[in-house]
Amino acid sequence: MHFGWWTDDRTAVENAAEGKAVRPALALLACQAVGGKPEQAHLPAVAVELVHNASLLHDDIIDGDPVRRGRPALWAAKGVPAGILAGDALFFAAVSALADAPRSQSTIPVLLECVQTLIGGEYLDTLFEAGIGVSEDRVLAVAAGKTGELLACACTLGALAGGADPKRAAHLGAFGRCLGVAFQCLDDVLGIWGEEETTGKPAYSDLRSLKVTVPVAAAMAGLTPEARALRALYHGDRPLSEDDCRRAVDLIEQTGARTRTLQRARRYEADALEHLTLACPAPVPAAELTALAQMITQRDR
Numbered sequence: 001m002h003f004g005w006w007t008d009d010r011t012a013v014e015n016a017a018e019g020k021a022v023r024p025a026l027a028l029l030a031c032q033a034v035g036g037k038p039e040q041a042h043l044p045a046v047a048v049e050l051v052h053n054a055s056l057l058h059d060d061i062i063d064g065d066p067v068r069r070g071r072p073a074l075w076a077a078k079g080v081p082a083g084i085l086a087g088d089a090l091f092f093a094a095v096s097a098l099a100d101a102p103r104s105q106s107t108i109p110v111l112l113e114c115v116q117t118l119i120g121g122e123y124l125d126t127l128f129e130a131g132i133g134v135s136e137d138r139v140l141a142v143a144a145g146k147t148g149e150l151l152a153c154a155c156t157l158g159a160l161a162g163g164a165d166p167k168r169a170a171h172l173g174a175f176g177r178c179l180g181v182a183f184q185c186l187d188d189v190l191g192i193w194g195e196e197e198t199t200g201k202p203a204y205s206d207l208r209s210l211k212v213t214v215p216v217a218a219a220m221a222g223l224t225p226e227a228r229a230l231r232a233l234y235h236g237d238r239p240l241s242e243d244d245c246r247r248a249v250d251l252i253e254q255t256g257a258r259t260r261t262l263q264r265a266r267r268y269e270a271d272a273l274e275h276l277t278l279a280c281p282a283p284v285p286a287a288e289l290t291a292l293a294q295m296i297t298q299r300d301r
């Protein structure tokens with residue numbers, strides 16, 4: 001159900017709205033970038049996609065978001081225990097996938113360490129809800145933890161599967177980490193200005209729950225009347241109403257935080273591409289990784 005392959009009553013779905021599969025694509029391309037064949041990275045690609053979906057199942061419960069990919073989130077359809085346990089099952093399936101792959105002694109610790117960082121990032125994120133005075137740098141550090149780390153892991157595992165030496169694997173990992181922060185900046189922008197039908201997520205969900213995302217932190221940082229008004233809106237301990245959300249959107253826009261967040265994403269993309277160059281990738285996968293990086297900072301879903 002979570003993947004959209006089956007309806008609630010177990011009918012197979014054609015053309016289901018699926019995820020973007022960014023992480024498995026990164027694993028396969030990182031493997032090819034260091035001279036490996038894509039099939040060498042099949043199991044690492046599966047593992048990172050499973051961890052990603054495990055983390056989304058838990059994240060929707062934590063955020064109280066009832067919709068994912070335009071469908072009811074698993075917890076909303078089947079209950080919180082189902083969401084927690086399905087997430088746990090996917091996580092352990094990911095570890096099993098890596099255990100069945102070559103070089104598991106070096107890849108499993110990378111995945112486990114990554115998941116610890118994801119958990120740390122997600123926990124910090126929950127502490128930021130309604131957190132007045134949370135700096136943009138701290139929000140970006142959380143983005144690096146909860147999102148950057150899994151993209152870094154996808155690239156590192158792909159590179160290791162392709163036989164990369166530690167230096168190349170580290171540069172590809174850094175490429176993924178920077179790209180992950182750019183990805184989260186876009187995610188936060190789309191959470192405010194994205195079209196619900198395109199993103200598949202409820203509009204204003206982050207604002208309603210007083211989440212301090214990158215554009216919100218950027219907007220609150222200033223001394224302008226708009227920044228002060230936004231801080232005042234966030235100061236209450238109740239979820240924002242629909243009208244409050246619309247006002248918050250206007251205020252954030254007026255501070256210029258939307259543009260600044262998009263520029264920031266482009267800077268992280270540029271940093272990512274520098275690391276890609278330092279990894280001395282093969283030309284064709286390098287071009288595809290570059291295109292993927294551009295897609296991430298220009299996407300609308």
Ligand code: FPP
Nearest residue numbers: 054055058059087091115118119122146147
């Ligand atoms: C989405 O963020 C959430 C993440 C990127 C990471 C969530 C991590 C965990 C729940 C810990 C790891 C757990 C397991 C089982 C591996 P978001 O809420 O900003 O994005 P959204 O708008 O897509 O919900």
Ligand code: MG
Nearest residue numbers: 059060063065
């Ligand atoms: Mg969420």
